[in-house]
Amino acid sequence: MQHLAVIMDGNGRWAQKRHLPRLMGHRAGADALDRTMHWCKEAGIKYLTVYAFSTENWKRSEDEVSGLMKLLSHFIKSKEKELVENGVAFRVIGRRTDLSEKLQKEIAALEEKTKGGDFTLIVALSYGGRDEIVRAAERLFEKWRRGNMPRREDQVLTRQDAASPIDEQTFASCLDTAGIPDPDLIIRTSGELRLSNFLLWQAAYAEFYFTDVLWPDFDKAEFDKAIASFSKRDRRMGGRGK
Ligand code: IPE
Ligand code: IPE
Ligand code: MG
Numbered sequence: 001m002q003h004l005a006v007i008m009d010g011n012g013r014w015a016q017k018r019h020l021p022r023l024m025g026h027r028a029g030a031d032a033l034d035r036t037m038h039w040c041k042e043a044g045i046k047y048l049t050v051y052a053f054s055t056e057n058w059k060r061s062e063d064e065v066s067g068l069m070k071l072l073s074h075f076i077k078s079k080e081k082e083l084v085e086n087g088v089a090f091r092v093i094g095r096r097t098d099l100s101e102k103l104q105k106e107i108a109a110l111e112e113k114t115k116g117g118d119f120t121l122i123v124a125l126s127y128g129g130r131d132e133i134v135r136a137a138e139r140l141f142e143k144w145r146r147g148n149m150p151r152r153e154d155q156v157l158t159r160q161d162a163a164s165p166i167d168e169q170t171f172a173s174c175l176d177t178a179g180i181p182d183p184d185l186i187i188r189t190s191g192e193l194r195l196s197n198f199l200l201w202q203a204a205y206a207e208f209y210f211t212d213v214l215w216p217d218f219d220k221a222e223f224d225k226a227i228a229s230f231s232k233r234d235r236r237m238g239g240r241g242k
Pocket of ligand 1: 008009010011012013014052053054057068190
């Protein structure tokens with residue numbers, strides 16, 4: 001497996017069970033992310049994508065949103081040294097312009113400093129699969145308008161047309177995940193059985209692993225279970241399989 005993606009869900013319920021504020025659940029979730037990154041590296045996985053904040057999560061209370069943004073900013077600042085020392089490249093996918101200018105700058109600086117790491121941590125922030133696809137279409141259109149794409153005048157290009165410059169590869173190169181292989185396995189914690197707008201394009205042939213464990217409780221035993229389950233899957237990709 002090259003790429004593991006995780007929908008880190010259940011922080012709120014974890015806190016509620018302990019009569020703690022929701023933000024304490026998110027803090028405990030950040031620790032679970034630290035551990036998971038370590039296990040991924042040990043297992044030889046090259047990419048870990050985590051869903052940290054969706055385009056829909058802005059609907060939450062101002063308190064929770066600002067607490068989460070502070071936590072993210074803290075994560076970025078406090079992790080720099082560790083990520084650099086451990087060869088971890090940091091990358092953010094999502095609608096960055098929604099974030100404060102300060103946070104945008106911190107992200108860009110960390111991405112620059114960690115460039116070239118042999119393990120990549122991708123954080124989905126103000127991320128929605130549909131939003132990403134719409135932004136990719138906008139980028140594609142912009143390329144087309146500037147003449148950066150093969151173009152034949154006076155012709156309506158369709159997918160059937162061999163000359164159409166837009167194929168899946170071209171489209172994927174306009175997504176935030178350009179250059180990152182599709183996820184092999186997507187884990188969702190906390191018992192919810194849905195994607196909630198995560199990696200819609202990229203999940204086309206991903207395997208799924210759902211567990212009732214709440215994200216802050218995600219431990220090595222559960223990680224191993226997910227990997228073992230994945231290794232038993234027959235990924236036919238539309239073909240005839242093993
Ligand atoms: C996931 O935990 C983290 C974020 C969405 C930011 P939740 O906050 O959704 O936790 P639950 O689902 O309410 O338990
Ligand atoms: C998905 O969890 C987003 C993240 C884990 C960041 P949500 O808790 O927001 O999803 P729903 O609302 O249960 O679908
Ligand atoms: Mg949730």
